[in-house]
Amino acid sequence: MSLNRRDLLRTSGAAAAAAAVVSPETADAATPLRFAHEADVVIVGAGAAGITAAIVAREAGASVIVLEAEPHAGGHAMCSGGNVPHGGGTSIQKKYGIVDSPDLLFRDLTDWSVVESNGAANYRYNDHEIIRAFADHSAPTFEFLLAHGVVFVDKAPDNLGGLSVGASIPREMHCAPVDWPLIQTGAPAPPAQRLTTSSGNGLMQPLIAAARKAGVQILLEHRMTALHRPGGGRVTGVAATNKGVHLDIGARKAVIVATGGSTGNVEFRRMFDPRLTEEYCGLAGMPWSNQDASGELAGMAVGAALWGLANHTGEFGWTITKAGRIGCQYGYTNTTWEPGSPVFDRARASGLRVADWQNLIMVNMIGNRFYDEAGPQFAANNSDSQKNYVQNSWRNANEKPYKPNNFLNAALAGIGDGHNGGGPIWAIFDADGAAREKWTCEPPYVDYAEGFFFSAPTIGELASKIVMKHQRVPMPPAALERTVARYNGFVDAGKDTDFDKAAPKYKIARGPFYAAWATPVVHDTRAGLRINGRCQVVDMGGKVIPGLYCGGETAGGFSQHGLARATCQGFIAGHEAVGATVKRA
Numbered sequence: 133m134s135l136n137r138r139d140l141l142r143t144s145g146a147a148a149a150a151a152a153v154v155s156p157e158t159a160d161a162a163t164p165l166r167f168a169h170e171a172d173v174v175i176v177g178a179g180a181a182g183i184t185a186a187i188v189a190r191e192a193g194a195s196v197i198v199l200e201a202e203p204h205a206g207g208h209a210m211c212s213g214g215n216v217p218h219g220g221g222t223s224i225q226k227k228y229g230i231v232d233s234p235d236l237l238f239r240d241l242t243d244w245s246v247v248e249s250n251g252a253a254n255y256r257y258n259d260h261e262i263i264r265a266f267a268d269h270s271a272p273t274f275e276f277l278l279a280h281g282v283v284f285v286d287k288a289p290d291n292l293g294g295l296s297v298g299a300s301i302p303r304e305m306h307c308a309p310v311d312w313p314l315i316q317t318g319a320p321a322p323p324a325q326r327l328t329t330s331s332g333n334g335l336m337q338p339l340i341a342a343a344r345k346a347g348v349q350i351l352l353e354h355r356m357t358a359l360h361r362p363g364g365g366r367v368t369g370v371a372a373t374n375k376g377v378h379l380d381i382g383a384r385k386a387v388i389v390a391t392g393g394s395t396g397n398v399e400f401r402r403m404f405d406p407r408l409t410e411e412y413c414g415l416a417g418m419p420w421s422n423q424d425a426s427g428e429l430a431g432m433a434v435g436a437a438l439w440g441l442a443n444h445t446g447e448f449g450w451t452i453t454k455a456g457r458i459g460c461q462y463g464y465t466n467t468t469w470e471p472g473s474p475v476f477d478r479a480r481a482s483g484l485r486v487a488d489w490q491n492l493i494m495v496n497m498i499g500n501r502f503y504d505e506a507g508p509q510f511a512a513n514n515s516d517s518q519k520n521y522v523q524n525s526w527r528n529a530n531e532k533p534y535k536p537n538n539f540l541n542a543a544l545a546g547i548g549d550g551h552n553g554g555g556p557i558w559a560i561f562d563a564d565g566a567a568r569e570k571w572t573c574e575p576p577y578v579d580y581a582e583g584f585f586f587s588a589p590t591i592g593e594l595a596s597k598i599v600m601k602h603q604r605v606p607m608p609p610a611a612l613e614r615t616v617a618r619y620n621g622f623v624d625a626g627k628d629t630d631f632d633k634a635a636p637k638y639k640i641a642r643g644p645f646y647a648a649w650a651t652p653v654v655h656d657t658r659a660g661l662r663i664n665g666r667c668q669v670v671d672m673g674g675k676v677i678p679g680l681y682c683g684g685e686t687a688g689g690f691s692q693h694g695l696a697r698a699t700c701q702g703f704i705a706g707h708e709a710v711g712a713t714v715k716r717a
């Protein structure tokens with residue numbers, strides 16, 4: 133008896149697992165799928181790229197369905213800082229006398245000569261067609277956001293929150309939260325901050341409202357599991373699950389993948405960096421939404437290529453960050469999940485924000501220090517970050533004396549036991565350190581229940597208490613005692629001869645003693661599916677996959693921290709998917 137591919141999928145356990153990501157691209161084109169829903173354009177992901185694309189396509193006359201895996205729309209964009217680096221001549225730039233143009237923006241974002249002090253290049257590996265499209269559509273995208281209810285803080289563009297946004301002139305603008313409830317707290321921002329601070333709520337809440345008002349159908353708790361590309365032709369829809377039930381959704385014109393990236397998928401991210409093993413479990417933006425590589429995997433299963441992979445391993449920007457809040461799983465420095473947040477039950481603790489790294493030491497899984505705790509993470513290019521900047525000049529590198537900024541590399545180095553990842557990193561401090569920081573070492577600030585925080589009357593007892601799923605080997609109490617005693621000696625001597633921490637100030641001497649989870653946080657995805665300047669997905673043979681578009685962090689070829697590229701590519705993809713003329717600057 134011979135088995136066809138469908139039989140194999142049905143009968144093999146391994147294949148059944150693979151079916152979660154493998155699309156039925158070879159399904160018999162003569163047996164059409166029964167679609168539970170159908171629209172002209174189906175968009176996967178209700179974040180920055182997806183919602184922007186949805187509004188554009190709907191306003192161009194198409195019917196639009198957006199699938200969103202979470203019980204809420206918004207994606208990482210909703211929990212972001214709302215700093216949006218659009219440029220090329222936005223109305224705010226003009227208002228404040230900042231002269232920018234698409235050409236200037238293009239040259240900034242393709243400048244091979246810009247390097248950080250560790251030698252990493254922000255723009256060298258960007259795809260010029262993709263950057264040209266961004267440069268031409270960035271300002272129109274900004275005006276589109278304004279026209280759809282996004283309120284920007286009324287001040288001159290600056291460089292706050294910008295990573296790899298171009299050195300020539302300031303481009304960061306900031307979304308005001310106005311009166312929208314913040315997902316971090318469950319309540320609106322204090323009145324004094326509603327028009328002056330920056331928040332992703334101020335970007336996404338009005339866009340989601342605009343999408344719904346325009347008639348976009350958003351299907352929450354619908355997770356796309358595969359793309360349909362019958363007979364290797366046009367992409368005709370998606371497979372999804374809703375509360376465990378499978379359904380298929382048809383797309384008469386196009387599918388736009390806007391799933392937000394891959395860094396939350398351990399096996400996928402390890403293709404770029406084998407060190408990023410499972411202990412890096414505090415992805416920035418979680419638990420609000422994940423970046424599970426489902427878009428990349430579904431695209432690859434219908435033939436899509438990946439693109440710009442060098443960008444994802446470049447040691448610049450915040451692809452991996454230091455934990456800025458400790459004692460909780462989700463320690464991204466700029467997000468505090470407070471008890472009123474709709475996802476606090478999943479976050480479990482808000483964390484302790486570190487104001488002064490002198491108040492603690494950091495040790496690895498076996499109780500050893502590994503770097504100056506105050507050491508910086510990787511840097512990224514922005515206006516004012518490059519002295520005497522001249523576009524494309526080899527002299528730019530001379531203005532950056534070599535400094536490796538190796539905190540993260542040391543944290544990820546591991547303990548020499550054959551495991552690729554660095555293992556947990558623990559912040560160790562005492563009662564005096566906690567008092568100086570004004571920390572309350574209790575829930576809801578710290579997470580004792582899941583093993584992200586421990587306390588004990590002595591250092592030795594503290595080490596033996598550290599038991600949790602990522603602590604692969606016990607921390608030897610004698611090792612932690614030795615480390616603390618040695619550090620206290622550095623405080624007496626006023627000099628850290630191991631890691632050159634500037635004048636160590638405080639001994640760790642008065643109990644109770646604490647160990648708080650301080651493991652690095654993974655963040656942006658800077659590589660993904662291959663697209664062209666029209667956001668069409670391209671296959672391994674360099675050919676466009678008909679009916680398939682992609683934008684945002686799931687798209688490759690453009691290395692920049694977030695919201696501008698995501699909204700701009702959503703803007704482009706939304707137009708292209710319905711054949712509408714895209715407005716250029």
Ligand SMILES: Cc1cc2nc3c(=O)[nH]c(=O)nc-3n(C[C@H](O)[C@H](O)[C@H](O)COP(=O)(O)OP(=O)(O)OC[C@H]3O[C@@H](n4cnc5c(N)ncnc54)[C@H](O)[C@@H]3O)c2cc1C
Binds near residue numbers: 178179355393426684
């Ligand atoms: C805490 C934080 C702060 C940030 N601050 C800034 C900032 O100030 N400025 C800036 O420029 N960038 C910032 N960023 C980055 C920025 O938010 C992202 O780059 C941007 O949101 C990416 O847009 P996207 O549309 O690609 O993904 P997202 O906005 O994350 O949207 C993707 C959506 O797809 C959904 N999804 C995923 N898989 C599926 C599936 N299989 N089926 C259905 N739905 C799915 C997700 O749940 C999510 O809602 C920040 C990010 C974080 C996490």
